[in-house]
Amino acid sequence: xxxxxxxxxxxxxxxxxxxxxxxxxxxxxxxxxxxxxxxxxxxxxxxxxxxxxxxxxxxxxxxxxxxxxxxxxxxxxxxxxxxxxxxxxxxxxxxxxxxxxxxxxxxxxxxxxxxxxxxxxxxxxxxxxxxxxxxxxxxxxxxxxxxxxxxxxxxxxxxxxxxxxxxxxxxxxxxxxxxxxxxxxxxxxxxxxxxxxxxxxxxxxxxxxxxxxxxxxxxxxxxxxxxxxxxxxxxxxxxxxxxxxxxxxxxxxxxxxxxxxxxxxxxxxxxxxxxxxxxxxxxxxxxxxxxxxxxxxxxxxxxxxxxxxxxxxxxxxxxxxxxxxxxxxxxxxxxxxxxxxxxxxxxxxxxxxxxxxxxxxxxxxxxxxxxxxxxxxxxxxxxxxxxxxxxxxxxxxxxxxxxxxxxxxxxxxxxxxxxxxxxxxxxxxxxxxxxxxxxxxxxxxxx
Amino acid sequence: xxxxxxxxxxxxxxxxxxxxxxxxxxxxxxxxxxxxxxxxxxxxxxxxxxxxxxxxxxxxxxxxxxxxxxxxxxxxxxxxxxxxxxxxxxxxxxxxxxxxxxxxxxxxxxxxxxxxxxxxxxxxxxxxxxxxxxxxxxxxxxxxxxxxxxxxxxxxxxxxxxxxxxxxxxxxxxxxxxxxxxxxxxxxxxxxxxxxxxxxxxxxxxxxxxxxxxxxxxxxxxxxxxxxxxxxxxxxxxxxxxxxxxxxxxxxxxxxxxxxxxxxxxxxxxxxxxxxxxxxxxxxxxxxxxxxxxxxxxxxxxxxxxxxxxxxxxxxxxxxxxxxxxxxxxxxxxxxxxxxxxxxxxxxxxxxxxxxxxxxxxxxxxxxxxxxxxxxxxxxxxxxxxxxxxxxxxxxxxxxxxxxxxxxxxxxxxxxxxxxxxxxxxxxxxxx
Numbered sequence: 073x074x075x076x077x078x079x080x081x082x083x084x085x086x087x088x089x090x091x092x093x094x095x096x097x098x099x100x101x102x103x104x105x106x107x108x109x110x111x112x113x114x115x116x117x118x119x120x121x122x123x124x125x126x127x128x129x130x131x132x133x134x135x136x137x138x139x140x141x142x143x144x145x146x147x148x149x150x151x152x153x154x155x156x157x158x159x160x161x162x163x164x165x166x167x168x169x170x171x172x173x174x175x176x177x178x179x180x181x182x183x184x185x186x187x188x189x190x191x192x193x194x195x196x197x198x199x200x201x202x203x204x205x206x207x208x209x210x211x212x213x214x215x216x217x218x219x220x221x222x223x224x225x226x227x228x229x230x231x232x233x234x235x236x237x238x239x240x241x242x243x244x245x246x247x248x249x250x251x252x253x254x255x256x257x258x259x260x261x262x263x264x265x266x267x268x269x270x271x272x273x274x275x276x277x278x279x280x281x282x283x284x285x286x287x288x289x290x291x292x293x294x295x296x297x298x299x300x301x302x303x304x305x306x307x308x309x310x311x312x313x314x315x316x317x318x319x320x321x322x323x324x325x326x327x328x329x330x331x332x333x334x335x336x337x338x339x340x341x342x343x344x345x346x347x348x349x350x351x352x353x354x355x356x357x358x359x360x361x362x363x364x365x366x367x368x369x370x371x372x373x374x375x376x377x378x379x380x381x382x383x384x385x386x387x388x389x390x391x392x393x394x395x396x397x398x399x400x401x402x403x404x405x406x407x408x409x410x411x412x413x414x415x416x417x418x419x420x421x422x423x424x425x426x427x428x429x430x431x432x433x434x435x436x437x438x439x440x441x442x443x444x445x446x447x448x449x450x451x452x453x454x455x456x457x458x459x460x461x462x463x464x465x466x467x468x469x470x471x472x473x474x475x476x477x478x479x480x481x482x483x484x485x486x487x488x489x490x491x492x493x494x495x496x497x498x499x500x501x502x503x504x505x506x507x508x509x510x511x512x513x514x515x516x517x518x519x
Numbered sequence: 520x521x522x523x524x525x526x527x528x529x530x531x532x533x534x535x536x537x538x539x540x541x542x543x544x545x546x547x548x549x550x551x552x553x554x555x556x557x558x559x560x561x562x563x564x565x566x567x568x569x570x571x572x573x574x575x576x577x578x579x580x581x582x583x584x585x586x587x588x589x590x591x592x593x594x595x596x597x598x599x600x601x602x603x604x605x606x607x608x609x610x611x612x613x614x615x616x617x618x619x620x621x622x623x624x625x626x627x628x629x630x631x632x633x634x635x636x637x638x639x640x641x642x643x644x645x646x647x648x649x650x651x652x653x654x655x656x657x658x659x660x661x662x663x664x665x666x667x668x669x670x671x672x673x674x675x676x677x678x679x680x681x682x683x684x685x686x687x688x689x690x691x692x693x694x695x696x697x698x699x700x701x702x703x704x705x706x707x708x709x710x711x712x713x714x715x716x717x718x719x720x721x722x723x724x725x726x727x728x729x730x731x732x733x734x735x736x737x738x739x740x741x742x743x744x745x746x747x748x749x750x751x752x753x754x755x756x757x758x759x760x761x762x763x764x765x766x767x768x769x770x771x772x773x774x775x776x777x778x779x780x781x782x783x784x785x786x787x788x789x790x791x792x793x794x795x796x797x798x799x800x801x802x803x804x805x806x807x808x809x810x811x812x813x814x815x816x817x818x819x820x821x822x823x824x825x826x827x828x829x830x831x832x833x834x835x836x837x838x839x840x841x842x843x844x845x846x847x848x849x850x851x852x853x854x855x856x857x858x859x860x861x862x863x864x865x866x867x868x869x870x871x872x873x874x875x876x877x878x879x880x881x882x883x884x885x886x887x888x889x890x891x892x893x894x895x896x897x898x899x900x901x902x903x904x905x906x907x908x909x910x911x912x913x914x915x916x917x918x919x920x921x922x923x924x925x926x927x928x929x930x931x932x933x934x935x936x937x938x939x940x941x942x943x944x945x946x947x948x949x950x951x
Binding site for chain 1: 854
């Protein structure tokens with residue numbers, strides 16, 4: 073390689089990037105929350121570039137942008153164009169759901185994913201931590217839950233593991249919202265907590281199998297009170313996700329005591345009322361610990377009484393626009409997941425279909441639309457573990473990331489394609505094994 | 520101690536279509552014996568042996584008393600990798616060969632070049648990769664790389680069949696071989712774009728002869744895959760010189776005849792170089808005259824051309840057939856799609872026993888449009904294992920529950936061997 077021409081060496085140099093955080097309390101020692109300021113102003117000019125943000129969270133976003141502006145020339149020099157950027161997210165809740173119950177995910181996977189999330193300005197890690205298949209969360213009050221419910225004794229998340237994830241996320245401006253989904257999706261809870269789940273009956277006899285959490289016993293609510301006390305103190309975020317999806321009523325219907333309870337309560341044969349009865353109790357418990365609640369749409373659909381700021385997560389693909397109208401029409405904040413189930417893989421460039429989603433494309437007033445606080449890309453774990461998580465999530469989730477951050481009119485697919493390809497190569501350079509967008513290559517990938 | 524007895528090893532040779540892969544494995548108290556006719560059977564038997572060994576809670580290795588007589592149902596059990604749509608580093612290819620051997624695959628179909636890039640470093644035509652590779656320094660296979668692949672494969676009992684697909688799928692050949700591709704025309708002027716290889720020039724056939732001379736000597740297998748698929752006639756039609764040629768030859772408007780002309784000459788060239796050939800089904804569908812020992816590779820699956828019909832047609836005409844149509848593993852979908860691949864019955868088509876005997880096997884294909892080293896292994900394994908068993912085992916081995924149990928356990932075995940095979944379904948591996 074030749075030497076650079078003399079004239080070129082007299083080029084303007086950037087010697088410093090000054091970061092200025094304007095708020096009296098920049099937020100460095102606190103946790104990010106729904107109302108955090110993520111706006112920033114970046115001025116790149118020689119010799120000193122300035123990144124201004126109100127809170128540290130905006131500085132993080134601005135630093136990420138700055139890192140993406142820097143590029144390398146053929147001689148190995150790093151360059152950045154003079155720029156002036158005024159940026160802020162369109163939606164405040166931009167999340168990724170990971171499922172660590174269908175398959176255990178080692179800590180490394182979770183941490184690497186938090187890195188990738190930060191590169192894509194995602195700010196919520198929705199940790200669907202337990203479910204039917206396994207209970208890897210090591211509870212302090214109820215150690216038997218993971219002792220008996222985890223896949224194996226080493227496939228667990230200890231309190232130290234959980235703290236590490238929360239802090240690692242915090243440093244990247246990412247909230248960790250845990251989901252302890254009940255009353256359905258709880259098979260693994262029953263292994264370590266006797267009498268928590270409803271015994272199913274057949275012909276007057278217990279079959280030996282169990283259904284959802286038993287909603288009629290006081291012991292259930294004693295347990296949940298204690299359990300959610302722990303969860304509320306372990307997880308610092310203002311919100312806890314309480315699940316409430318896909319409750320199968322078959323087992324409840326088969327159980328004579330439950331049937332008796334239904335009669336006593338005057339629920340008739342409407343088991344949705346029993347579900348709501350249960351959920352309302354849980355919502356009250358969690359409320360008493362000063363935590364906000366997020367629930368899956370069924371809880372709203374089945375007409376449970378929700379506290380005013382309860383966030384409803386819309387996940388059912390069928391008529392989700394209609395559901396968004398109903399939820400926001402009833403005055404509740406909504407988070408959209410339905411069109412972004414990234415575990416539903418298919419052949420071809422499916423990132424385009426995720427990119428094309430317009431979250432506010434639903435019938436509703438201006439006020440209603442303000443209640444859509446954001447969305448989440450979900451990677452359910454039935455077919456996903458550490459061997460394929462990263463290539464399956466990235467760069468597909470990046471399409472969702474941009475849709476949730478950028479302005480509504482940033483929709484040009486060709487431009488997005490070009491930038492997404494670059495971004496994918498960038499993630500590769502940073503150690504994220506993001507899969508290819510289409511035919512081609514990255515300059516820095518190796519032999 | 521496992522005693523290995525092999526009648527006529529052939530350790531210094533290359534595996535071929537007729538290699539004997541049968542073996543006998545006897546494990547009894549006091550002695551373990553693996554016997555085979557050729558070294559290739561020993562390799563298969565050793566793999567089986569390695570899968571029989573278990574480990575208990577105390578860490579002790581054990582193996583059940585057993586007597587196994589095993590041999591493959593089909594002699595050609597292949598995997599296709601595409602190193603043109605995305606370059607695959609050598610280590611990815613070598614790792615794939617390892618896992619192929621764990622699955623008793625015995626053919627690596629190396630779809631090495633195509634439209635997007637030409638990573639094969641040719642000694643005769645160095646410009647091909649210099650101008651046609653994604654990056655001539657970093658995204659190429661040198662002669663030594665190619666030798667490494669062939670030898671690594673050989674040691675695992677795997678044949679390497681390269682595919683230099685022509686006359687279509689050749690855009691990347693153009694920059695390094697000016698005059699090779701057909702210039703397309705728009706109205707009366709060259710448009711600046713190019714189409715398939717130009718079939719009307721003598722220079723084309725000189726080039727093809729020299730290239731395939733090199734390829735024939737570099738790759739020791741008797742067979743070469745010559746491609747011949749998806750030739751788009753639009754560019755030929757647009758070119759006035761080609762139109763003139765068509766008139767001269769009295770081909771009318773049937774460009775299939777022009778394609779056939781090219782293919783026929785190519786097949787003659789390759790034949791005279793002492794190689795046999797495999798071609799994609801279009802060559803057969805378009806009535807090209809091919810040698811009787813040509814292998815037709817059936818890949819299309821749609822309402823117009825269901826693959827079972829094609830298999831019947833190909834074998835009825837007396838040709839050998841290779842099945843890939845239902846095994847395009849690059850076509851991912853949600854759920855346990857390995858089951859569909861497993862349920863395929865290659866001989867389930869209308870034909871006589873003699874016809875069915877012409878089916879020599881099949882290949883799982885991992886086309887590279889959306890695949891590179893970041894996702895190759897989890898996308899290939901354990902799904903390709905379903906195809907491997909279908910091609911090795913008896914046709915009666917089709918119980919899905921049993922297959923699930925064995926495949927999910929095998930997946931954990933792969934994990935233990937350092938292979939990032941993805942999960943089949945919910946659960947975990949003991950060795951995780």
